[in-house]
Amino acid sequence: MFLENANPLVDEMIQILNPKGEVVKPEWMPELSKEVLLKMYKTMRLSRIIDEKTLQYQRQGRMLTYAPNLGQEATQVGSAAAIRQTDWVAPSFRELGVWLYKGAPLYNIFLYWFGNEMGMKMSEDVRILPISVPIASQMQHATGLAYASRLKGEDDVAVAYVGDGGTSQGDFHEALNFASVKNTANVFIIQNNQFAISTRRAIQSKTRTMAQKALGYSMPGIQVDGNDVFAMYAVTKEAVDRARRGEGPTLIEAYTYRLGAHTTSDDPTVYREESEVEEWRKKDPLDRFRIYLYSQGFWSEAEEEAYVKAQSEFVKETFESVEQSGMTPLEDVFDYVYAEKTPILEAQYQERKAFYAKEGK
Amino acid sequence: MFLENANPLVDEMIQILNPKGEVVKPEWMPELSKEVLLKMYKTMRLSRIIDEKTLQYQRQGRMLTYAPNLGQEATQVGSAAAIRQTDWVAPSFRELGVWLYKGAPLYNIFLYWFGNEMGMKMSEDVRILPISVPIASQMQHATGLAYASRLKGEDDVAVAYVGDGGTSQGDFHEALNFASVKNTANVFIIQNNQFAISTRRAIQSKTRTMAQKALGYSMPGIQVDGNDVFAMYAVTKEAVDRARRGEGPTLIEAYTYRLGAHTTSDDPTVYREESEVEEWRKKDPLDRFRIYLYSQGFWSEAEEEAYVKAQSEFVKETFESVEQSGMTPLEDVFDYVYAEKTPILEAQYQERKAFYAKEGK
């Protein structure tokens, strides 16, 4: 529908739900049950609450570095809703909505950002690789995941997320090329939130769209309104289905905006005007989705209020229990370097332990 | 002429001189003096002689590894003739024609392949970076060369060569992107000789052309008959002039064929049929150029014979003098690691020297 004749050199970006919450392309509207719609909305709403809370914790000095997703909820949840539970995700570090939608416990997510690796150990069923900090490198893993699925006779798709900044890395290019050449079941989603820390999108690439980079791999490339959850869902769904049928990979550019800071250690006022952010607030993905749900009678202000209240409490409690989780025990530092501690690691572990004992720690 | 509206997704490759030596596109025919034409032809002819001789030396066990250019003479010399002497070249390792055209002494080239770094030390005026073995990495240097030229107020262009295999590396992508974003005076020439050692072009990329990779950088990309010296000249000239005027970089795909082995240590019969090579021999770049020159009365069989004879003798003498050049002296190994030997290197140098003295070497 979207992909076959997409021409990212000239096409307008795909939009179904406009900023006013109106369905402007009813013919493209995906068929989604009320249940799924509400799961999507609630996940986005929860993501927003988490981002707001963490900002607050950060101001209170209770938080380490954290990368907020504010403004990118539709990109993340719209795409996540289009993939199957057994499909793989190779994330970057700013995909809270995807984690939540795929069933990652918030406790784990907080634990990770709180500085404990144990957060990334969750049920295998979540099928998301751990947060990957080296920009764009995770895209290569996605190609291997998809290759392995096919070899094992499974039809799972592997979805990789990357930022607009990430498109500049060599790994971006190599992963797209591998997927194209091997025709693996991959979907690559660029979260073009207009910034790589302070560096604007225009500095990363002179191209009109990021989607047009797909042309270098003879792969469909398409630009989507990343603040439109339906457009994100519909296009991702087509790409995922296509990949699952063995018809190859797709590159999706989600055109969105990072409303918050890069991370809690970043001060965006250094490099952008508040007025620019204001303009983008008018395109808020959450607002337009809510208006739509209200208009359909799927959701009400009362429900909204109750949900926000309950989830705020949930987030608070979860964070507080993470705060109580304490420090990483010494053995955890040594136990996961290899399947079995090497003799050298064992000796180093014993030395540190003896030192703590001596110091009375 | 070629670049403005080039569409590498659909365009036929540019050809001016067909395999029969006929000018099929007179309107595109570059204006080249007889003098320049003969310099180009002679360089190509010399390159061919060198490749034939080295094969012979190799069979006689007199040669180390060497990468022949057989079949790619027009790609190399056609493009080299279009650049100015002060323009920079960032080569890969298979650009003999470029070296010769830009004035590198054959003695130096042989000395290098004979296993002596001193070969790469030649007049600065040659303006070619030393042979670069790590695939595609040299493209990044070309961007910096061009950036520096502009900053210094000079209008030199930097031309980088890369192979079809090299297009798969991350460095290929990053260099094109840098050049596009910074609008540097770069021309990138892919010598698509259909192979990366044994690996066929189709395995490197699923794209119709290699030139279409330019679309990912909003840069002109164009496929050229790399066995047609005039097409290579004309397109490179337009790209170089354009770059010099500050209008930005270009990607040129020279469609050619490696008639010889990858290097003297490679046996191509393991991975390709002689019949395929035969087909390509019919498109020989040298033959068609010679036919053209004969037809114009610029060159004759007698001149050809005399030239080949004289140059064969020259190549033989040059190689023999390189054979006499002896081993690399110990100090050369230590003297160029840094501008000045560090104390540790000085000590290691003295140790090795003392050891040789003791052993009576």
Place this chain on the structure above:
Amino acid sequence: MLVLNLIEAITNALDVAMDFDKSVVVFGEDVGFEGGVFRATKGLQAKYGEDRCFDSILAESSIIGSGIGMAINGLKPVVEMQFSGFMFPGFNQIVTHAARMRNRSRGLYTVPMVIRMPYGGGVRALEHHSESLEVLFAHTPGLKVVIPSTPYDAKGLLLSAIMDPDPVIFLEPKRIYRAFKQEVPEEIYTIPIGKAKVVKEGMDLTVVAWGAMVKETQKAIEVLEKEGHSIELIDLRTISPIDKATLIQSVQKTGRFAVVHEAAKSYGPGAELITIINEGAFLYLEAPPMRITSVDTIIPLPKGEHHYSPNVELITSELRQVIEY
């Protein structure tokens, strides 16, 4: 005299270098408009223009690779890797080109380039933000590796690095970027690369450290000196080439040796120093030389980081063992 902390001293060094030498260009991720995530390049774009100080594309191989081209063609690039843990995509360009261009062309082309990287732990950061990778560079012929531990040294060493005709890896201990201030001359001055600094003299033991470990080691030494020991502290400052002479002379005097570092233990920098002592002062050794280092694990995230690298208590306890051996 200015009074600056370490990161300000670096900014100041870049400023005076750009002012003095028009060929100096400064770039890297977020280095231009915002002045870098640590603000090392703050104000430079405004002062020297976008051509000489700019935001690169997000690609370390491009940063180093284009820098090599610029250096060959007459500029002096001073590039930033946002954190040393992110230099890996650029490592190929560093090792196979920056370090080798002079040798490969027998001196025809050279790469006078500085690659700055914040390094080391102790800042409660995300994964890949706390690496100590000095060995990867120091084991690579053709590179010089410098690590300052004070604002004064940072400026003088960075200016030396910029003037150096060869590529210099300049590792900045980010943990002490803002730890303390020091008087720093306003004008250009240099501190020679390849010279260690005897921070304090002593008779019973030689301890070598660099970067953020110098301060930790100093604190440990204070404890031990109160117990009556006399300890010599050497700030290595240049990891490659090593100032062998200073180390060996010191051990010939003290007879005991220890090295403190943040890098992983096995195949770490301490091993080289201990071997140098073996080679140059074996007969003087009264106790086995000791290395006090991080463990051979992945650097833990903040909640486990305290288990990883040496702290004052560990250094004190270990040094006491060497002394009492």
Place this chain on the structure above:
Amino acid sequence: MLVLNLIEAITNALDVAMDFDKSVVVFGEDVGFEGGVFRATKGLQAKYGEDRCFDSILAESSIIGSGIGMAINGLKPVVEMQFSGFMFPGFNQIVTHAARMRNRSRGLYTVPMVIRMPYGGGVRALEHHSESLEVLFAHTPGLKVVIPSTPYDAKGLLLSAIMDPDPVIFLEPKRIYRAFKQEVPEEIYTIPIGKAKVVKEGMDLTVVAWGAMVKETQKAIEVLEKEGHSIELIDLRTISPIDKATLIQSVQKTGRFAVVHEAAKSYGPGAELITIINEGAFLYLEAPPMRITSVDTIIPLPKGEHHYSPNVELITSELRQVIEY
């Protein structure tokens, strides 16, 4: 029993592994159709199909990175870097992911992957074809590093590496790929990673070597034994984790220690071994431990390569010094 040279033993190991375990996949540049530039994978594509043995795109980061994804998703990739000097574009994936996935996910995801690379000099090759980079891997927690020196060991160690639950860097001394043949069992057998081999016992001196240096050292030892010395030779086989116990026991017996390697001297592997001996057998040392290594220069092209790494004469001369100290 088969009689195979080292490269044939590797091919055979890959063959039996692919036959035994359907999850083993083999790929890299030119690895599929042609069987690799050294023919290590010869015949495997024909036998096991293009899906399990294929030519990769020319991109080391993709080879390693996609291999990581495959390993996480149930395959056992055995990938080839055409030469170790070309692994640098893939180094980021090795260090930041292969080595860390287990730790990062606390055991949820692991990377049982083997990265094979021909390494070392002595084959009169072009630039970047002769590197000895074991330290770069061995200093990286999360990796194991193995180097065989005989056909028998090559097969047994490679099979161990393939069965290992963690990423293993498997460095193959290309100089001796075809140097000699040995009896090699047809079936699957393993040699434990982390165990050095005492090649020959001796009383006066312990010498450690690996890869192509084992044979050179053996020749030097023959010369010295004719002079009446008794020398113990240890083939380290695993560079990381080191078999400390075997080394220390040996030096406690002999009182003297030397290490021979092809890698550059400064911050090289020898430094780690000497430091381990200091830590574990200091009081037994009757002479300063010695390292006999390549020099700290760029590896020369063929006409200068003989100046670079240890040869029999140099090893003999140096070992004699340790013995006569």
